[in-house]
Amino acid sequence: MPEAGPKAAAAKLLPFLALGARGDLQAAAAQHVLALTGSEPGRTLLAGQGALLRALVELAVAPAPAPARDAARALRRPPCWLTSAASRPVAALMAALAAAEPVETGLERLVRALCTPGYNPRAPLHYLGPVLSNLSQRPATRAFLLDRDRCVVQRLLPLTQYADSSVRRGGVVGTLRNCCFEHRHHEWLLGPEVDILPFLLLPLAGPEDFSEEEMERLPVDLQYLPSDKQRESDADIRKMLIEAIMLLTATAPGRKQVRDQGAYLILRELHSWESEPDVRMACEKLIQVLIGDEPEHGMENLLEVQVPEDIERELQQQDLQDQEQCAQKRQEQELAPEPQAEGAAPT
Structure with missing residues (x-):
């Protein structure tokens, strides 16, 4: 089929994705676009369709439940917009967001829809969280x-405890983690204007009973937690929370602030509780940063350290070995027989 064929077919979907289109046709068109994101050719095709992306953005925050859900799910597919060489697709989505409404940017609309309870009473819009994470x-x-x-960050922080959807919660945590790559903002993020650390630590905290001395080292929001306090149930989200804190320790002032707020205490208990090998390993690495010696002069900012190529290769090899060990441990856990009740006969 000529290249113009699939492009023309995709363009034909545009009228049916418009906000004024008939509901059943709108839903069918949104489902068709969602199906296209399941293949590499489909993702490549959609990446060049700026008008179609704008229509998806509009539809993602529209009141029609099914089309809005499918449009948001299509936009959130990471392989669709964020493959290693896919700056053009992300740029196209950014352009679509910027063009979505003349008065305010599409990003403002997306954040408002994500952070406003009941923004769309007929569709929860949880998938806007991963969309924002991808864009970030x-x-x-x-x-x-x-x-x-x-x-914006202050409006996102409460959603790290959003109980109704791990999809929305994970998208917000991923967004905050990506923001932590900007080390120039670490002092502001950790300072009183944002105070991000308690929001990252609270989902990792359990019902542990610390000593009075230890309790005083913790932020107020982490002191005297109830006996039924539950940790974040999603292992991927726990890992992203740890990664965000790790990024905040990239600079000397950041490491001091994280240490001073008692992060080690929460991480120590998390490490004892954690059963997922890769999350446990991420926790170990962060603990090592917090209890280890400070880097030598000139290497205080870990995000700006120039690593020699031979050392970088060694580190990459070590990371690969760590990942293989985690995968092996996870496989062993999955294959391990479930413990039988005392006195039960083997089957």
Whole structure:
């Protein structure tokens, strides 16, 4: 089929994705676009369809439940917009967001829809969380999120405890983690204007009973937690929370603030409780940073350290070995027989 064929077919979907289109046709078109994201050719095709992306953005925050859900799910597919060589697809989605409404940027609309309870009473829009997380891999999106006059990060923080959806919760945590790559903002993020650390630590905390001395080292929100306090149930989200804190320790002032707020105490208990090998390993690495010696002069900012190529290769090899060990441990856990009740006969 000529190349123009599939492009023309995709363009034919546009009228049916418009906000004024008939509901059943709108839903069918959204489902068709979602199906296209399941294959590499389909993702490549959609990446070049700026008008189609704009329509998806509009539909993602529209009141029609099924089309809105499918549009948001299509936008969130990471392989669709964020493959290693896919700056053009992300740029196309950014352009679609920017063009979505003349009065305010599409990102503002997305954040407002994500952070406003009941924004769309007929569709929960949980998948907007991963959409924002995907977009936050772009510097332009992080600049918007970290604009101190907009207070976007502060609006996202409560969603780290959003109980109704791990999809929305995970998307927000992924967004915050990506923001932590911007080390120039660490002092602000950790300071009183944002105070991000308690929001990252609280989902990792359990019902442990610390000593009075230890309790005083913790932020107020982490003191005297109830006996039924539950940790974040999703292992991937726990790992992203740890990664966000690790990024905040990239600079000397950041490491001091994280240490001073008693993060080690929460991580120590998490490490004892954690059963997922890769999450446990991430926790170990963060603990090593917090209890280890400070880097030598000139290497205080770990995100700016120039690593020699031979050392980088060794580190990559070590990371690969760590991943293989984690995969092996996980496989062993899956294959291990379930413990039988005392006195039960083997089957």
